[in-house]
Amino acid sequence: MGGPPTGxxxxxxxxxxxPTIGIAFDGVGKRFGDLxxxxxxxxxxxxxxxxxxxxxxxxxxxxxxxxxxxxxxxxAGSINVEGETSAQGRLTRCAMMPQRDLLLPWRxxxxxxxxxxxxxxxxxxxxxxxxxxxxxRFGLDRFEDVRPDQLSGGMRQRVxxxxxxxxxxxxxxxxxPFGALDSITRxxxxxxxxxxxxxxxxxxxLVTHDVDEALLLSRTVVVMSARPGRVVTVLDASIETAxxxxxxxxxxxxxxxxxxxxxxxLE
Amino acid sequence: MxxxxxxxxxxxxxxxxEVAGRKRRSAWSRFWRAYGLAILFSIAxxxxxxxxxxxxHVPKYLLASPSGIVQSLQKDWHRYLEPNLWPTLGEVLVGxxxxxxxxxxLAVVLHLYTPLRRAVYPIxxxxxxxxxxxxxxxxxxxxxxxxxxxxxxVALICFFPIVVNGLDGLRLVDDDFIHxxxxxxxxxxxxxxxxxxxxxLPSIFSGMRVAATFAAIGAxxxxxxxxSQGLGYLIQASTPNLQTARIFAAIVLLTLIAMALxxxxxxxxxxxxxxxxxxxxx
Numbered sequence: 001m002g003g004p005p006t007g008x009x010x011x012x013x014x015x016x017x018x019p020t021i022g023i024a025f026d027g028v029g030k031r032f033g034d035l036x037x038x039x040x041x042x043x044x045x046x047x048x049x050x051x052x053x054x055x056x057x058x059x060x061x062x063x064x065x066x067x068x069x070x071x072x073x074x075x076a077g078s079i080n081v082e083g084e085t086s087a088q089g090r091l092t093r094c095a096m097m098p099q100r101d102l103l104l105p106w107r108x109x110x111x112x113x114x115x116x117x118x119x120x121x122x123x124x125x126x127x128x129x130x131x132x133x134x135x136x137r138f139g140l141d142r143f144e145d146v147r148p149d150q151l152s153g154g155m156r157q158r159v160x161x162x163x164x165x166x167x168x169x170x171x172x173x174x175x176x177p178f179g180a181l182d183s184i185t186r187x188x189x190x191x192x193x194x195x196x197x198x199x200x201x202x203x204x205x206l207v208t209h210d211v212d213e214a215l216l217l218s219r220t221v222v223v224m225s226a227r228p229g230r231v232v233t234v235l236d237a238s239i240e241t242a243x244x245x246x247x248x249x250x251x252x253x254x255x256x257x258x259x260x261x262x263x264x265x266l267e
Numbered sequence: 268m269x270x271x272x273x274x275x276x277x278x279x280x281x282x283x284x285e286v287a288g289r290k291r292r293s294a295w296s297r298f299w300r301a302y303g304l305a306i307l308f309s310i311a312x313x314x315x316x317x318x319x320x321x322x323x324h325v326p327k328y329l330l331a332s333p334s335g336i337v338q339s340l341q342k343d344w345h346r347y348l349e350p351n352l353w354p355t356l357g358e359v360l361v362g363x364x365x366x367x368x369x370x371x372x373l374a375v376v377l378h379l380y381t382p383l384r385r386a387v388y389p390i391x392x393x394x395x396x397x398x399x400x401x402x403x404x405x406x407x408x409x410x411x412x413x414x415x416x417x418x419x420x421v422a423l424i425c426f427f428p429i430v431v432n433g434l435d436g437l438r439l440v441d442d443d444f445i446h447x448x449x450x451x452x453x454x455x456x457x458x459x460x461x462x463x464x465x466x467x468l469p470s471i472f473s474g475m476r477v478a479a480t481f482a483a484i485g486a487x488x489x490x491x492x493x494x495s496q497g498l499g500y501l502i503q504a505s506t507p508n509l510q511t512a513r514i515f516a517a518i519v520l521l522t523l524i525a526m527a528l529x530x531x532x533x534x535x536x537x538x539x540x541x542x543x544x545x546x547x548x549x
Contacts (some may be wrong), residue, residue: 094450
């Protein structure tokens with residue numbers, strides 16, 4: 001990925017690759033039969049940075065996310081996720097928070113959130129003990145034993161987010177995480193996620209059709225075209241957010257200017 | 268992972284676990300809502316039946332009246348009905364249990380090994396076109412006169428809906444769940460055990476409910492092919508004597524067996540899939 005070989009790496013970089021790379025797509029293409037979903041997609045972000053992908057529906061955004069996760073193999077170009085270039089390797093780096101919360105209706109909220117720890121071989125008791133503090137932290141205490149169908153949409157998404165965090169992966173892939181929520185809950189959840197992501201340093205790839213959401217939650221925003229999905233423009237969205245509320249951010253002149261550029265690129 | 272330190276305000280603090288719980292109707296009013304109309308309709312049908320027999324003076328040996336059937340149920344219980352009820356009930360229960368174990372087992376195996384599914388599934392469908400009525404005498408020749416052929420016939424007849432529903436349930440689990448589990452480091456087995464199998468349970472139960480209604484029919488076919496006891500045998504033996512009311516009484520008992528089995532399956536479903544009645548299926 002063009003990164004200079006580092007002599008002494010402070011963190012053990014996988015495969016001896018450039019440890020600063022978070023996610024890098026280089027000329028990535030993907031087709032399903034005759035349908036070209038993605039064509040020549042190129043972008044790169046640093047480790048523990050956040051990137052938002054915006055684009056119209058059916059523009060291959062979810063395909064891009066599944067490629068990053070290693071759930072799909074690219075047809076052209078190369079993908080590097082923290083040094084892992086194979087699909088199998090990428091899968092070990094990424095945890096995905098899906099658009100629908102996909103909570104298992106037969107498990108309590110806590111048991112849903114801890115499922116990755118169980119997959120890592122922990123006993124149910126240990127997994128529960130490790131997951132419980134996050135319920136308190138994210139305002140879900142006393143809801144540990146409640147079944148998902150008795151939670152509100154916003155709460156379900158928070159359980160889903162905890163489940164993604166508990167996988168202890170360095171890369172979080174968020175697929176329209178609040179797409180199914182009403183606009184008020186959505187705004188609350190965006191604010192909440194901004195704080196939550198501030199606490200845990202992770203490389204984040206966010207896919208959304210909501211320009212505000214992308215600009216608010218990421219440092220880099222990639223605008224994509226409709227089918228075939230191509231990169232239209234890459235925006236630097238590193239505006240000052242520290243200590244500001246969502247309302248203050250989305251109404252600031254810097255934010256509005258960025259939003260204008262993003263919307264222009266979408267047309 | 269950093270230690271959880273800051274506690275964030277809840278976005279919807281008004282919802283508490285207590286409020287989230289649903290209101291419950293009383294058991295009686297729920298029962299009446301579910302079955303009230305069916306009970307009224309059945310009573311009306313029985314009344315019309317009884318009246319028709321009185322008005323048109325239908326002879327007893329041609330068509331039994333509801334009152335005649337009730338009389339037979341009392342009069343024939345100890346001598347004819349009860350001794351023949353238990354063998355049939357046994358055949359139904361054992362055959363059904365075997366079909367559940369074999370049906371769910373085969374569905375799981377075929378689901379996990381796709382080439383095997385491709386090899387076996389068409390044969391499975393094809394086998395269902397063979398009428399069980401013609402199989403029954405062959406099985407009696409093969410397996411003798413006792414309990415075994417009846418149990419096999421019940422199992423054969425119940426097996427198919429369970430396998431087909433089970434396979435559909437396992438196959439139709441949303442891919443998104445499987446993707447999500449894969450990014451959470453689940454093995455193939457963990458995906459099966461934690462997502463696919465529980466997700467397919469409602470479908471398996473619906474196959475079992477269909478099978479429950481077939482089980483008694485299977486037992487009767489088996490007994491007709493050769494038996495010395497059972498409700499099917501009783502029906503066969505009562506026919507030449509024109510004991511119409513006794514035949515109907517045996518049919519009533521067969522229906523009750525099927526309904527009880529159906530009820531048992533529904534009860535098990537409610538115990539094992541409590542999320543389904545709340546609209547939380549996958």
